[in-house]
Amino acid sequence: MQRIHWFSTLLLGFAAASSAQQAAQPAPAEAAPLSAPVGTDPVVTQPAAAVEAVTNVVDRAADAAEPAAPAEAAEAPGQAPVQAVVPGTPAAATAAVAGSTAPREGKIPALDSRLFPRYDSLQPKVAFWTKVFGQYSENQSAIHSSTYPNKVFEVLDFRADAMRLDKLALARLKNDEETRAKARYNRLLEEVDRLRDSPQQLNEEQRRVWQLYADVPGERRFRDAVGTLRAQRGLKERTALALETSGKYMPAMESIFRSYGLPxxxxxxPLVESSFNxxxxxxxxxxxxxxxxxSSAKIYMRLNEVVDDRRDPWTSTDAAARHLRDDYNALGAWPLALTAYNHGRGGIARGLQKVNGNTLPDLIARYDAKSFGFASQNFYAEFLAASDVEREWKTHFGEQLQRxxxxxxDTVETKHYVPYETLRRLCDADDEVFRKLNPAYRPEVIEGKLYVPPGHVIRIPAGHASAFNVGYAKLGSSERFDSQRSFFLLHKVAKGESLGKIAKQYGTSVASIKSASGLKNDSVRIGQLLKVPPREERRPGPVIVAVGESKPSLTRAETAAVEAERREQARPAARSKPKAPRTHKVRSGQTLSSIAKQYKVSVNSLRDANGIDGSHLAVGQKLRIPAS
Structure with a gap:
C-alpha cells in the first residue's frame, strides 16, 4: 500500500475558502458534452464490468429514516382487462432525446443557483465530495473528519495492492489500514490537545494536525475531533460507469420530470444514490x-408478490418525481426536499421546528438529533458535487468517456393472467433483453409460479408491437387465464403476533388468512405456520407507457376504474338491508370455474371463501358464495 501523505493536504484548510469560491462560480455556458455513440439497437447492454451496490458513506444505515406519508393519498386504480398498445417509433424516440439534455444535445444542465443554492457554509463539503466522485479511486481511502469533511488527514492508496490481491484479501487490507490510520490520528489529536497552549513543543506531525484545525474556533477543537474520523473510499470509477450507463435512461427520466414541472x-x-446501478x-x-x-415504495409504486417497481428504472423514476414533488410542496425549498429524500420529510420538518429555522444550513448548524447524522448532513452537498463532476466530465474522466x-x-398491455415466458416468446426477445426491459418482476413470476396479471404494461423491443398483438390474439386457454395461480407465502407465528398484526404486515385481511390456513377462529400459537395469500394489486400512481410520451398516463383500464370510483364516491349512499350469505350445493359435473361464472364471482374469491387450495369438488359439497 502506498501512502499519499497528508503533508500535501496540509494547505487544504487554508485553501478551502479559495476552493469554495471557485466551486461557487457558475458553470461556463458551453459545458462540454459527453460523447455518445450513434446506435439504433433497441437494447444496449451494460458494460461488462459489474457494478456493486454503493453505500457512499459508512454510517448511511444509521442515518436512514422512514419517509413520512405524503399529504395527498395516492389513488388506487382498478384492473379491468383492457388492452392498450402504444408502440414507440424511431421518431418518438428521437423526440425524447431531442427534448432532453442528453449528450446529443451538446450540453449538460448547470444547476440553477436560485433553485439549488450553494451556501457558503457547504462549500468545503462540496469540494470534498467533488474529489470523492471525480478524483479519488475506489482503491483510495481518505481519512477525514466527519464534522469537517474537507479536513483530510491522509489518503491511503491501495491501487498497487489491487493489482496483486484478490477481492477478499484487498478488502481485509483496506479495513485494517483504515482502522490503524484512524487510531493513529486520534492519538495525534489527543497529543495536540494536551500541547495546544505550547505550540513550540509540537513535533512535525503534531504541528500539521494543529495547522489543519487552525480555522476551527474553540479551546476544545482537538479534543472534540477525537473519535470523529472516518474513511471515505473514492467513487471515481463508479461515477464514470454511472455516467455511461445513465445514457440508457436519462432522456426518459428528464421527460418524466418535465411532465411534473420539476427541474x-x-x-x-441517482449518481449519489446508486451510481445508476x-x-x-x-x-x-x-x-x-x-x-x-x-415503506415509501408502497406509497408511490407497486411492491407485492408479483412486482417490485423499485427495480424498474422508468416506473421508479416516475415515483421518485412524485416523491420529490411532495417533499418540495411540504418543505418549500429544494435543498430541504433533497435532504428529506434521505432523512425523511417528517424528520426535516420536526428539525426545522425545533431549531426555529427555515434553511438547510440552519438545520446542519443547530439540529443535534442522533438520526440527523453524517449521511443526511452531507446529502445535498453530495448532490451538488456529483452534478458538478458530470458537467466537468472531461476534466475528471477524459474525452474517451461515452454515454x-x-x-x-414499444409497450403493450396484458388482458389476462399470462405466463411471463409466454410474453417473452411473443415479443421474440431473448431472456436477457426481456428482463432488462421489464426488470420489476419477482422470481416467482419469472419462474412461472405466478402469472403476469391483467393491466400490466409490458415493454418489448421497438418494432415488435404488431407481431406481439397478433400472437397474443391467437393464445389458447392453456396460456391465458382468468385468475391467478394459487400461491401462498408461509408465515411462522412469532411471540406477540396476532392475526390482525400479520394481516397488516402482508397487506391482506384476517379473513383471507383464516380461509387459506383453514382456521376456525382468530387464535394462533407461536410457531404455527400460516398460509398468506397474495395481496390485491394496487397501482399508486401513473404508469410509464412509452419513452416518447410527453407525460406519463394511466392505462385505459386504470383510467376507467378511477372514473368509476370517483362516480361511486360522489353518489349518495343508499340504505339497504345486508344481503344474506349465499350457498351453493355442488352438482355432478360442476367445476369451480362454472360455479364462479354462474354467480359472477372470481375463482380465487370462491376458493378463499371456502378454504379450497386446489380445484377438486365433491358432489353435494356446500360452498359459500362471496359477494360479487
Whole structure:
C-alpha cells in the first residue's frame, strides 16, 4: 500500500475558502458534452464490468429514516382487462432525446443557483465530495473528519495492492489500514490537545494536525475531533460507469420530470444514490436506481408478490418525481426536499421546528438529533458535487468517456393472467433483453409460479408491437387465464403476533388468512405456520407507457376504474338491508370455474371463501358464495 501523505493536504484548510469560491462560480455556458455513440439497437447492454451496490458513506444505515406519508393519498386504480398498445417509433424516440439534455444535445444542465443554492457554509463539503466522485479511486481511502469533511488527514492508496490481491484479501487490507490510520490520528489529536497552549513543543506531525484545525474556533477543537474520523473510499470509477450507463435512461427520466414541472437537474440524484446501478440493493433494504425503502415504495409504486417497481428504472423514476414533488410542496425549498429524500420529510420538518429555522444550513448548524447524522448532513452537498463532476466530465474522466444510447421499446398491455415466458416468446426477445426491459418482476413470476396479471404494461423491443398483438390474439386457454395461480407465502407465528398484526404486515385481511390456513377462529400459537395469500394489486400512481410520451398516463383500464370510483364516491349512499350469505350445493359435473361464472364471482374469491387450495369438488359439497 502506498501512502499519499497528508503533508500535501496540509494547505487544504487554508485553501478551502479559495476552493469554495471557485466551486461557487457558475458553470461556463458551453459545458462540454459527453460523447455518445450513434446506435439504433433497441437494447444496449451494460458494460461488462459489474457494478456493486454503493453505500457512499459508512454510517448511511444509521442515518436512514422512514419517509413520512405524503399529504395527498395516492389513488388506487382498478384492473379491468383492457388492452392498450402504444408502440414507440424511431421518431418518438428521437423526440425524447431531442427534448432532453442528453449528450446529443451538446450540453449538460448547470444547476440553477436560485433553485439549488450553494451556501457558503457547504462549500468545503462540496469540494470534498467533488474529489470523492471525480478524483479519488475506489482503491483510495481518505481519512477525514466527519464534522469537517474537507479536513483530510491522509489518503491511503491501495491501487498497487489491487493489482496483486484478490477481492477478499484487498478488502481485509483496506479495513485494517483504515482502522490503524484512524487510531493513529486520534492519538495525534489527543497529543495536540494536551500541547495546544505550547505550540513550540509540537513535533512535525503534531504541528500539521494543529495547522489543519487552525480555522476551527474553540479551546476544545482537538479534543472534540477525537473519535470523529472516518474513511471515505473514492467513487471515481463508479461515477464514470454511472455516467455511461445513465445514457440508457436519462432522456426518459428528464421527460418524466418535465411532465411534473420539476427541474431536470434532479435526475442526477441517482449518481449519489446508486451510481445508476439498476441492481443496487443497500444493507438497509433500499433498492433500485432511486434507492426506495419499502415503506415509501408502497406509497408511490407497486411492491407485492408479483412486482417490485423499485427495480424498474422508468416506473421508479416516475415515483421518485412524485416523491420529490411532495417533499418540495411540504418543505418549500429544494435543498430541504433533497435532504428529506434521505432523512425523511417528517424528520426535516420536526428539525426545522425545533431549531426555529427555515434553511438547510440552519438545520446542519443547530439540529443535534442522533438520526440527523453524517449521511443526511452531507446529502445535498453530495448532490451538488456529483452534478458538478458530470458537467466537468472531461476534466475528471477524459474525452474517451461515452454515454450509452437510450433504450428504445414499444409497450403493450396484458388482458389476462399470462405466463411471463409466454410474453417473452411473443415479443421474440431473448431472456436477457426481456428482463432488462421489464426488470420489476419477482422470481416467482419469472419462474412461472405466478402469472403476469391483467393491466400490466409490458415493454418489448421497438418494432415488435404488431407481431406481439397478433400472437397474443391467437393464445389458447392453456396460456391465458382468468385468475391467478394459487400461491401462498408461509408465515411462522412469532411471540406477540396476532392475526390482525400479520394481516397488516402482508397487506391482506384476517379473513383471507383464516380461509387459506383453514382456521376456525382468530387464535394462533407461536410457531404455527400460516398460509398468506397474495395481496390485491394496487397501482399508486401513473404508469410509464412509452419513452416518447410527453407525460406519463394511466392505462385505459386504470383510467376507467378511477372514473368509476370517483362516480361511486360522489353518489349518495343508499340504505339497504345486508344481503344474506349465499350457498351453493355442488352438482355432478360442476367445476369451480362454472360455479364462479354462474354467480359472477372470481375463482380465487370462491376458493378463499371456502378454504379450497386446489380445484377438486365433491358432489353435494356446500360452498359459500362471496359477494360479487
Amino acid at each position: 431536470v437537474q434532479l435526475t442526477r440524484l 439498476v441492481e443496487a440493493y443497500s444493507k438497509v433494504g433500499a433498492a433500485g436506481l432511486w434507492q426506495f425503502m419499502p 450509452n444510447a437510450p433504450l428504445r421499446y
